Amino acid sequence: MMDFIQTLGRNTRSSFTKLGRATFFLVQTVIGIADILPRPRLLLNQLYSVGVLSFLIISISGLFVGMVLGLQGFYILSDFGAEETLGVMVAASLVRELGPVVSALLFAGRAGSALTAEIGLMKATEQLSGMEMMAVDPIKRIISPRFLAGFISMPLLAALFSAIGIIGGQIVGSGLLGVDDGAYWSQMQAKLDFQDDIINGVIKSLVFGFVTSWIALFEGYDAIPTSEGVSRATTRTVVTAAFSILGLDFVLTALMFGDD
Amino acid sequence: MQHSSTQDTLVGLFVAAGIAGLFFLALQVSNLNWLDESHGTIIRHGNDGC
Amino acid sequence: MGDSARCHNSLVTVRGLSFSRGDNKIFTDVSMDFESGKITAIMGPSGTGKTTLLKLIGGQLQPSQGIVTVDGSNVHRLRRNELFVLRKRMGMLFQSGALLTDMSVYDNVAFPLREHTHLPESMIRTLVLLKLQAVGLRGARNLMPNELSGGMARRVALARAIALDPMMIMYDEPFTGQDPISKGVLLHLIKSLNATLGLTTIIVSHDVHETAAIADYIYVVSGGKVIGEGSPSEIKHSASEWVQQFMDGSADGPVHFHYPAKDLQDDLMSSGKRY
Numbered sequence A: 001m002m003d004f005i006q007t008l009g010r011n012t013r014s015s016f017t018k019l020g021r022a023t024f025f026l027v028q029t030v031i032g033i034a035d036i037l038p039r040p041r042l043l044l045n046q047l048y049s050v051g052v053l054s055f056l057i058i059s060i061s062g063l064f065v066g067m068v069l070g071l072q073g074f075y076i077l078s079d080f081g082a083e084e085t086l087g088v089m090v091a092a093s094l095v096r097e098l099g100p101v102v103s104a105l106l107f108a109g110r111a112g113s114a115l116t117a118e119i120g121l122m123k124a125t126e127q128l129s130g131m132e133m134m135a136v137d138p139i140k141r142i143i144s145p146r147f148l149a150g151f152i153s154m155p156l157l158a159a160l161f162s163a164i165g166i167i168g169g170q171i172v173g174s175g176l177l178g179v180d181d182g183a184y185w186s187q188m189q190a191k192l193d194f195q196d197d198i199i200n201g202v203i204k205s206l207v208f209g210f211v212t213s214w215i216a217l218f219e220g221y222d223a224i225p226t227s228e229g230v231s232r233a234t235t236r237t238v239v240t241a242a243f244s245i246l247g248l249d250f251v252l253t254a255l256m257f258g259d260d
Numbered sequence B: 001m002q003h004s005s006t007q008d009t010l011v012g013l014f015v016a017a018g019i020a021g022l023f024f025l026a027l028q029v030s031n032l033n034w035l036d037e038s039h040g041t042i043i044r045h046g047n048d049g050c
Numbered sequence C: 001m002g003d004s005a006r007c008h009n010s011l012v013t014v015r016g017l018s019f020s021r022g023d024n025k026i027f028t029d030v031s032m033d034f035e036s037g038k039i040t041a042i043m044g045p046s047g048t049g050k051t052t053l054l055k056l057i058g059g060q061l062q063p064s065q066g067i068v069t070v071d072g073s074n075v076h077r078l079r080r081n082e083l084f085v086l087r088k089r090m091g092m093l094f095q096s097g098a099l100l101t102d103m104s105v106y107d108n109v110a111f112p113l114r115e116h117t118h119l120p121e122s123m124i125r126t127l128v129l130l131k132l133q134a135v136g137l138r139g140a141r142n143l144m145p146n147e148l149s150g151g152m153a154r155r156v157a158l159a160r161a162i163a164l165d166p167m168m169i170m171y172d173e174p175f176t177g178q179d180p181i182s183k184g185v186l187l188h189l190i191k192s193l194n195a196t197l198g199l200t201t202i203i204v205s206h207d208v209h210e211t212a213a214i215a216d217y218i219y220v221v222s223g224g225k226v227i228g229e230g231s232p233s234e235i236k237h238s239a240s241e242w243v244q245q246f247m248d249g250s251a252d253g254p255v256h257f258h259y260p261a262k263d264l265q266d267d268l269m270s271s272g273k274r275y
């Protein structure tokens, strides 16, 4: 029993010190962004590995999620004779929830794990200390561009996911199941609000991009510099990012869609 | 740093596609009316459906 | 051989340095001087903390006690940007090479030049090719680090360490993994960099004879202390058993080859327990 309490205490303390390190790391990373502006090349390279390489998985998943929504939505709505509102259902669920959340989860698995492994290995092979000895700050040179690239890519990827999903829903709904094409779009436009739905969805994906990139880069930077340490850090990135995305989604949804 | 131009092109396409996605959501999916005379503001016509 | 004379002209001084990792005391009250424009070697058994010492000098680790000064400034009292200014004038060759794996050999050597200077690309090209020529790897400029052998990677790292023409350079075991020919070339290179540019050199090495051939002064470190120091000939004829053992490379003597452990017999007999 004493042991349990002691372990609990030790774990709490180490979580807090880790949170402290992570916060310090974040502050330095954000400060470092100022140094990228004169060197867009650093950002471009990272937009490629973080954004372009996640593009395919995000678009394909978006298409399938949209198609499934079209199918399921049709079965339920047609029971009530309300299949013209299929577009509303597909678009609202994608733009408000599934777009930001699912694309962020995929992003954490695709780009986040890669970032953690990359940074962790750079640490394990002394590339980060080597850089420090060459008077180059690895946070500014390595971390900040990746962070900014993640932050920029996430809303773009989420928008693509939603847009492709909505088209997927339309293909299934009006293409295969015979929902009126005009109704699919006009009902959607009538019901979805730019500010309440689109902007809020973008805000969510910005928050998720921020948090996922932060977690992924910090786990890599804080990894124990061995193969096992890096592999554990990579796992932790995916798990922590997934929990944070889902938890934050609940909080943000409550704040955004709670009262009106 | 390799200055690969295909890489730059792909990044350009990616950003363009992402922005196109955002515009699609704004114009085609929601009710933001770009060409309206009061453009830049948000027009609600939320109760014609029900 | 006046010790006092050495102190006046030293670029790097270490005074009363203590450092530990957890309970493991790596240095206790170590003092050393690295004379400006000379080659000073640090020797000692594996695991005594030679790499750690270089990292302390480079300001990457914080000592628990003592002072390290480089060119008159106390490394561990500097602010981060002042430390970075100092480090531009300190080259360091890591034991592992520490090349950036996402860049070619050429870009690795160009890296410090691109980060710290505004030279035009044509000038950078000239400098990079000259540095690569010096280490014999001009033809390997387009290879990626994973396509290099360990010895080649170390030589690329050397070219990178001298890219900014530093005032001093620290070599962490430059000879391991080198064949006799490149070892000879490296020795010559280290010597000539030191002679022509007056590069203050700190070299950590196990290769007693090679190092003794080029060093001006040698420190022998063991068990967290300096156990012998002097010019190569003084070290060779040192009266200290410890130093003699190290120079001869015998396993028995006051320096232990084994990491501290209990008696082998006891250890083997206690088979029931896991450790």
Ligand SMILES: Nc1ncnc2c1ncn2[C@@H]1O[C@H](COP(=O)(O)OP(=O)(O)OP(=O)(O)O)[C@@H](O)[C@H]1O
Pocket: C021, C026, C045, C046, C047, C048, C049, C050, C051, C052, C053, C095
């Ligand atoms: N990150 C670390 N954490 C804990 N202990 C460490 C760490 N790095 C090194 N040590 C310990 O510090 C001691 C000195 O290590 P160091 O790498 O400086 O040895 P070295 O003299 O360079 O050895 P070698 O000649 O084999 O390179 C070793 O006993 C090692 O166990």
Ligand SMILES: [Mg+2]
Pocket: C050, C051, C052, C095, C172
């Ligand atoms: Mg070492």
